[in-house]
Amino acid sequence: MKRPVDSIVSIASEYANLIMTGEGDPETIASLREQLGFTASSPQVDDTAEAQTFRKALDPSRVGIWKLQSKNGEDLFVRDQAFQNEFYLWAKNKEIPAKGDKYRIAFAGESVARGFLYDPFITPAILLEKLLNLNASREIEVIDLARTSIKIAELTEVCYSSVNLKPDALVVFAGNNWRDSILPLSDSEIADMIKAGEKDDNFESLQSLMEETYKNIITPFMDALKEISDKHQIPVFFIIPEFNLKDWKYNSNEKILTWPHGKAEEWFALVRDAESALLENDYARLEATARQMIAVNVINPSGYHHLAQCKLHAGNLEEARKHLEAARDTMAYQVGSVPGILSVMRDTILEKASQHHIRTIDLQTVFKDHLNGDIPGNDLFIDYCHLTVEGMNIAMQETAKQLLPLIGETLEKTISPKELKGAQEVIAVAHLYAAIHNAHRGGQSYEMLYYHSSQALRHSKNIVSLMTKYIDIATRKVPWAINKNYTDIFSEGLNAQYPILVQSKDSQIMDVELVTAMVNALKETGVDIQKEVEQLRINEHKPRHKKVNLLESFYKDTYYLHEFGNNPDRNLSYVRAIDHQSHFYFVADQENDVSLELTFRVPYKESVKQDVRILFNGTEIGKTAGYDEWSNFTCRVSKGLLAESGVNTITIEWPVTETNRNPKATDLEKHFSGLHLLSRKSRPSYGEIMFFAAGTAEE
Numbered sequence: 126m127k128r129p130v131d132s133i134v135s136i137a138s139e140y141a142n143l144i145m146t147g148e149g150d151p152e153t154i155a156s157l158r159e160q161l162g163f164t165a166s167s168p169q170v171d172d173t174a175e176a177q178t179f180r181k182a183l184d185p186s187r188v189g190i191w192k193l194q195s196k197n198g199e200d201l202f203v204r205d206q207a208f209q210n211e212f213y214l215w216a217k218n219k220e221i222p223a224k225g226d227k228y229r230i231a232f233a234g235e236s237v238a239r240g241f242l243y244d245p246f247i248t249p250a251i252l253l254e255k256l257l258n259l260n261a262s263r264e265i266e267v268i269d270l271a272r273t274s275i276k277i278a279e280l281t282e283v284c285y286s287s288v289n290l291k292p293d294a295l296v297v298f299a300g301n302n303w304r305d306s307i308l309p310l311s312d313s314e315i316a317d318m319i320k321a322g323e324k325d326d327n328f329e330s331l332q333s334l335m336e337e338t339y340k341n342i343i344t345p346f347m348d349a350l351k352e353i354s355d356k357h358q359i360p361v362f363f364i365i366p367e368f369n370l371k372d373w374k375y376n377s378n379e380k381i382l383t384w385p386h387g388k389a390e391e392w393f394a395l396v397r398d399a400e401s402a403l404l405e406n407d408y409a410r411l412e413a414t415a416r417q418m419i420a421v422n423v424i425n426p427s428g429y430h431h432l433a434q435c436k437l438h439a440g441n442l443e444e445a446r447k448h449l450e451a452a453r454d455t456m457a458y459q460v461g462s463v464p465g466i467l468s469v470m471r472d473t474i475l476e477k478a479s480q481h482h483i484r485t486i487d488l489q490t491v492f493k494d495h496l497n498g499d500i501p502g503n504d505l506f507i508d509y510c511h512l513t514v515e516g517m518n519i520a521m522q523e524t525a526k527q528l529l530p531l532i533g534e535t536l537e538k539t540i541s542p543k544e545l546k547g548a549q550e551v552i553a554v555a556h557l558y559a560a561i562h563n564a565h566r567g568g569q570s571y572e573m574l575y576y577h578s579s580q581a582l583r584h585s586k587n588i589v590s591l592m593t594k595y596i597d598i599a600t601r602k603v604p605w606a607i608n609k610n611y612t613d614i615f616s617e618g619l620n621a622q623y624p625i626l627v628q629s630k631d632s633q634i635m636d637v638e639l640v641t642a643m644v645n646a647l648k649e650t651g652v653d654i655q656k657e658v659e660q661l662r663i664n665e666h667k668p669r670h671k672k673v674n675l676l677e678s679f680y681k682d683t684y685y686l687h688e689f690g691n692n693p694d695r696n697l698s699y700v701r702a703i704d705h706q707s708h709f710y711f712v713a714d715q716e717n718d719v720s721l722e723l724t725f726r727v728p729y730k731e732s733v734k735q736d737v738r739i740l741f742n743g744t745e746i747g748k749t750a751g752y753d754e755w756s757n758f759t760c761r762v763s764k765g766l767l768a769e770s771g772v773n774t775i776t777i778e779w780p781v782t783e784t785n786r787n788p789k790a791t792d793l794e795k796h797f798s799g800l801h802l803l804s805r806k807s808r809p810s811y812g813e814i815m816f817f818a819a820g821t822a823e824e
Contacts, residue, residue, distance in 0.1 A: 188286045189270055191221055199223055202290070213624040216269035217245045224291040227266040228532055230257075231287040233280060234298035236464075237366050238271035241511040242555040242562065242622055247542060249298065249517050256525040259538045271298065277306040277342055281349050288357050294531060295353065296524060298364035300466040300474065301510045304457060307338050314338075315803050322384045322807055328424050331384075335457045336469045343470060347477035354483065362527060364520060365474055366510055367488035368465045370449040371502030373509050375426045376568030378686050379459050381704050383807050388421050389781045393705050395421065399431050408435045426452035437500075446500050460804075461686050463509040463567050484527055491523045492516075503576060507559045509567060514542045514552060551622070553585035557592055558623035564639040568684035571638045578646035589652060591619055592643050596658060599636035602665045602679070604628060632678040634685065635662070635710060637772055663771040666712035672722070672820030675709045675775070676700055683708075693800040702812040707777040711819045714771060718822035719762040724815040727751040727780060735780035737812065741766050742773050755815055761822050775819070779811035 186193040190211055191202035202221040204212065216239075232238065232250045240248035250269035257265040268290055270283055280299055287295055310318070321330040354361045382392050395418045402411035412435040418428030429452035436445035454469075456462040471489065478485045492501045505516035512520065518540070526536040542548060560577035563569040581588045594610035605611040605628035613619075620626050644655050666679065675681060681700065686692070694701050713719060721739070729735050734750035739760065747760040767773060793805045 183285050185289050188221065188289050189272065189283050190215055193289070196220075211272075214239075214273040214275075216248075216250070216271065218269065221268055221290060227264045228261075229290065229292045229294075230265065230267045230528065231290055231292035231295045232267050232269050232271060232298070233283050233287060233295065234271040234364070235275045235280070235300075235302050236271075236273040237301055237511050238298035238364075239273050240517060241273060242507050242558050243514065243517070243551055245621065246551045247514055247517070247545065247548065249512075249521055252517055252540070252542060253296075253521040253524055253528075255540055256521055256536070257528060259540060260525065260529055260536050261532060261534050263532060265532075268292065275299070275302060277303050277346050281346055284349060284353060288353060288359070292359060294360045294362065294528060295350075296362045296364065296528075297350065298366070298520075300366050300470055301464040303339065303342065303470055304462075304464070304467065306342055310800070312799060315799055319803055319806050325386065328384070328422075331424070331458065339457075339467070339469055340473050343473045344477060347474065347481060347483070350483055351481035354481070360484070360531060362484045362486065362524065363474060363478055364486045364524060365471055365488055366466045367492050367501055367505075368450075368453050369502060369506035369509050370446065370453065371500040372506070372573065373463075373567070374570055374573065375430060375452065376684070377704065378568065379456070379462055380425065380427050381808060382422060383424060383458055384422070385783070385809065386422075387783045389705070389783055392418070392421050393781050396427065399427070403431070403434070408438050411435055424455050424458040426455045429455070442498055442500060449500065460692065460808075465510045486520065486523050486527060488520055491519065495519050503573075507555060507577075508563050513555075514548070518542050549584050550587065553581045553583075553588045554591070554619075554622050556581035556584065557588055557595075558626070560639060560642065561595065561626070562623070564636060565634075565685045568686065571642055574639050574642035575646055578643045579649065582646055582650050586650065589647065589650070592647065593652075593654065596640050596643055596654070597661075599634075599640055600658060600662050600665060602633075605633070632682070632685070634682050635666070635679050635712075635772075637710060638683070659770050659772075662712055663714050667714060667771070668820040672720075672818035673711065675711060675817040675819055676814065680710045681707075693804045698815075700814040700817075701810050702777070702779055702814070703808040703810065705779050705781045705811055707779070707812070707814070709775040709777075709817065711773045711775055712771050713767055713773065713819075713821075715764050715767045715769065718764050719767070719819055720822040721746075721758075721760050721762065721775070722816065722818050723758040723777075724755055724817070725751060725758065725777075725812055726753055726755050726815075727812045728753055728810055729780070735782065737780065738778040740776040740778065742768060743776075751812070777812065777814075781811060 187205075188202055190204055190208040192205040194201055194203045196203070200223050204219050230253075232253065238249055240251075248269065248271075250267045250271070254265065254267040257267070268287075270287055272279070272283070275283070277299075280297075284295065284297060317334060318331070321334045322328070324330045350361045350363070353359060382389060385392065395414055399411060399414045399418065402408070402414055411431055415428045415431035415435065418425070418431065422428070429448045433445045433448035433452065436442075436448060450468055453465060454467050456465060457467055457469075471487070475485060475487065477483075492505055493499075496505075501516075503513075505513055505519070507513050507516075522536065522539055529536055543552065556577045560574045560581070563573055563577065578592070581592065591614070594614060597610045598605055598608050601608060614626070640658060644658055647654060666673070673680065694703075700707075711719070723739070725737065727735055727737060729752050731752040731754065734752045736748050737751050737758075738745055739747045739749075739758070741762050744766060746762055746766070747758065749756070749758045793802055797805050
C-alpha cells in the first residue's frame with residue numbers, strides 16, 4: 126500500500142476542500158475517500174458479494190485471487206487484477222508456479238495463518254517451509270493460500286480449489302473467524318435467538334441453539350476436507366487455534382449484562398462487591414462473589430474471569446484454565462467480540478477429524494506441553510488469537526513433525542525465527558501495531574498497551590519515529606488522511622505489517638490510554654514528550670468559541686467497537702446507554718470553570734422518576750430525576766476539579782431498578798424488529814442521551 130506522498134497530499138487537499146465547501150458530488154467524494162484509504166466497511170474487510178465473484182463451482186483456472194495464465198509456454202497462477210483491492214489480505218506472491226519436482230504443501234487458513242502483524246516478513250508458511258527443508262533430503266515448497274478475514278464458506282472454496290495446484294498435502298489453520306461465519310442472520314434465526322434468550326432456563330436453550338448453529342457450519346467443512354482427501358488422495362492436516370487465555374482482558378462491551386432477566390440490580394451489586402474484594406486482595410470473598418455472578422448470568426465472562434483470578438492466586442492452573450476457557454466461550458453471545466475459537470468448535474473439529482482420518486495439530490495441547498502446564502499468554506500471542514514469532518515457531522514445529530514422515534523424514538533440527546535477517550525490526554513493528562490493534566479492536570487496558578509499546582522499543586529503538594508519528598495522528602482532530610505523519614507512514618512503506626491502519630467511517634478517537642502507554646514507554650527510554658503531547662491535546666480539543674459536543678466519537682468512544690460486528694444502534698439520532706454507566710472525555714486547561722448541558726431520558730414513568738448521577742473525575746457534581754420524556758440538566762463545574770493533564774472523565778450513572786419500568790420499554794415488538802429487536806431485548810436501555818455538551822462557563 127505504498128503510495129507517493131505528493132499524490133496523497135494532492136488527493137487529501139481536494140477531499141478536504143470539497144468537504145468544507147460542500148460542493149462535491151457523492152461519487153467524486155466516494156472516489157477520493159477510497160484513494161485515501163477510507164473504507165466503507167469494517168477495517169477487517171468482511172466478505173462481500175462483489176469481492177467474492179470467483180466463488181463458483183470448482184474452477185480449474187482459479188485458486189483464491191490467482192488465475193491460471195500461460196507465460197513463456199508455462200502455466201502459472203497469476204494474481205488477478207480484478208481482485209487488487211483484496212491483495213493485502215493474501216500472501217504477496219504475484220505468481221504461483223506450476224507443480225515441479227518439489228514436494229508441494231498447500232497452506233490455507235485465516236489471519237492467524239497469515240501471521241497477522243508480522244506478515245509479509247515472518248509468517249507460519251515461511252517458517253514451516255524453512256523447518257521442512259532444514260530436515261528433509263528433498264526440496265519442499267509451502268504455497269501460502271491463507272487470507273485475512275476469511276469466513277468458512279470462502280475457506281471451503283479455497284480448499285477445494287487448492288487441488289488445482291496439485292499439492293502433495295493440504296494444511297488448514299483456521300477456526301477463529303467461524304463465529305462470524307453464521308452471519309448475517311435470517312429473520313427466523315433472530316426470532317429463534319430471541320425466544321431462546323428470553324426463556325427462564327439459565328440460558329440452556331440459548332447455549333444449545335448456538336452450539337448447534339456452529340456445529341451446522343463446521344460439519345460440512347470437515348466433510349469437504351474428507352472429500353478432498355479421498356478424491357485426490359491428499360493427506361489433510363488441521364491446525365486448531367488457541368486463545369490468549371492468560372493475558373487477554375474482556376472489555377467494557379463484552380462485560381455488559383446481556384439478557385438481564387430482571388436481575389440487573391443484583392448483578393451490579395455483585396460487580397461492585399467483586400471490585401471491592403479485588404482491591405482488598407480478598408480472594409475468598411472474590412471467589413464467593415464470582416460464583417454468585419455466574420449463577421445470575423452464565424453467559425457473561427466477568428464471573429468466570431474473577432474465579433480464574435482466584436485459582437491463579439492459589440496456584441491451581443487447571444482450574445484457572447477451565448474458568449478462563451468458560452469466559453472465552455461467552456463470546457458466542459456478544460456483539461463485536463474479537464475473533465477466537467470456542468470449545469464447541471474445537472470439540473467438533475476433533476470429533477469430525479477423528480471420524481474422517483484428518484490429522485490434527487491441536488494448539489491447546491501443543492502450547493500446554495510447551496509451557497509445562499502453564500496457561501498461554503503474551504509470550505505466545507501478539508493479541509487475542511494471533512501468534513507471536515515464538516508462538517508461530519512452536520506451532521510450525523509441531524506441524525513439521527507431522528508432515529515430515531510423509532516423505533520418510535523426522536524433525537531433528539529447529540530454527541530460531543528471531544535470528545532471521547531483519548527479525549528484530551519486524552518484531553518491533555509488530556508490537557507497536559499490536560498496541561494499536563489491541564486498543565482499537567479489543568479495547569484493552571493500559572497494562573496491555575504499555576506492554577506492547579515497551580516491547581516494541583526493546584526490540585528496536587528505530588521504532589521511536591513511527592511511535593511518535595502515531596501519537597501525533599491520534600492526538601490531533603484533523604482527519605488522518607491530511608495529517609503529514611499519516612501520509613509519511615504510507616509513503617515510507619511503514620504500514621506493510623498493518624495495512625488496515627485507516628481512519629474508517631469518518632470516526633476518530635483520542636486513544637487516551639494508548640497514547641499514555643506510548644508516552645510512558647518512550648519516557649523509559651529517555652524520550653520525554655509527555656508535556657508536549659498534553660499541551661497538543663488541550664490545544665486540539667479544548668472548548669473555544671462554542672461548546673464541545675461530547676457525543677462525538679472523540680469523547681464518547683474509547684475504541685472502535687462500532688466498526689466491528691453489526692451494531693443496529695449506530696444510526697440512531699441519540700446515544701443508547703446499554704450499561705449502568707456512560708463515560709465521556711472532556712479536554713480543557715485549568716483556566717476556567719466548565720458548564721455542562723445534558724438532554725436525556727430513562728425508561729420509567731413520570732410518577733416514579735429515578736435519579737441520574739453525574740460525576741466529574743470521580744466527584745459527584747449533580748443529581749437529577751428523570752423519566753421517559755426528554756429532560757434537561759445543566760450544571761457548573763469548578764476549575765479546581767479539572768485534571769492537570771487536560772483529560773477529564775465525566776460519568777453518568779443510570780438507575781438500574783427493574784421495577785416500575787414504563788411498559789413502552791418492555792413492549793418492544795411494537796416498535797422494533799430483526800436485529801434492532803434482538804439488540805433491545807438482549808441489551809435493554811438504562812438511559813438515552815439526545816444532547817451532551819461542555820464548554821467554558823460564562824462569568
